[in-house]
Amino acid sequence: MKGKDVDYFVALYDVAKVINASLDPVKVLEKIVQCVVKAMAVKAGSIRLLDSRERLLVLGAESGLSRGYVRKGPILIEESGLDRKVLQGKTIWIENVQTDKDFQYGAKAKAEGIKSVLVVPLLLEKKAIGVLRVYSDRVRKFRDEEIKFLKAVANLSAIALDKARMHETLQTRCDLMTEHKYRIDDN
Secondary structure, three states: OOOOOHHHHHHHHHHHHHHOOOOHHHHHHHHHHHHHHHOOOOEEEEEEEEEEOOOEEEEEEEEOOOOOOOOOOEEEEHHHHHHHHOOOOEEEOOOOOOOOOOOOOOHHHHHHHOOOEEEEEEEEEEEEEEEEEEEEOOOOOOOOHHHHHHHHHHHHHHHHHHHHHHHHHHHHHHHHHHHHHHHHHHH
């Protein structure tokens, strides 16, 4: 870090507060990515979620990326060696995505000014449901505490998504039960 160390406990606490403040997964993911980008002093960050067919990664949230880069095209699992490895539970650091064969959009990354990328899986009960990425505008080797921080945030993100889904399911069930009760009472 440029002259000062980041207190990753404080940054992790900030992420936990964001997760606890809302059940709206879109808002939560956006705030998480913003917290990560700020804490790690990187160019950008994103969370991508595995689609129901497990064929591609869909953008859940991003911070610091241009509209053009975000819309560069789909992240197809079969074409992205990087994401296949991460979805198997591995943490991957790529020194220079502009020249790495496992990075699906190297030319777009070059146009965006992205050099190094660190990617960790979002794990829920040992199953990957997505990936959390940070992008650096220079070649950057990430320190152990940065990697641990990113893994912790990824795990909290997965828990937050699961919590939001469970809440939505519970709300739907309550609505259906209430509707059913009123139909019975009306008869």
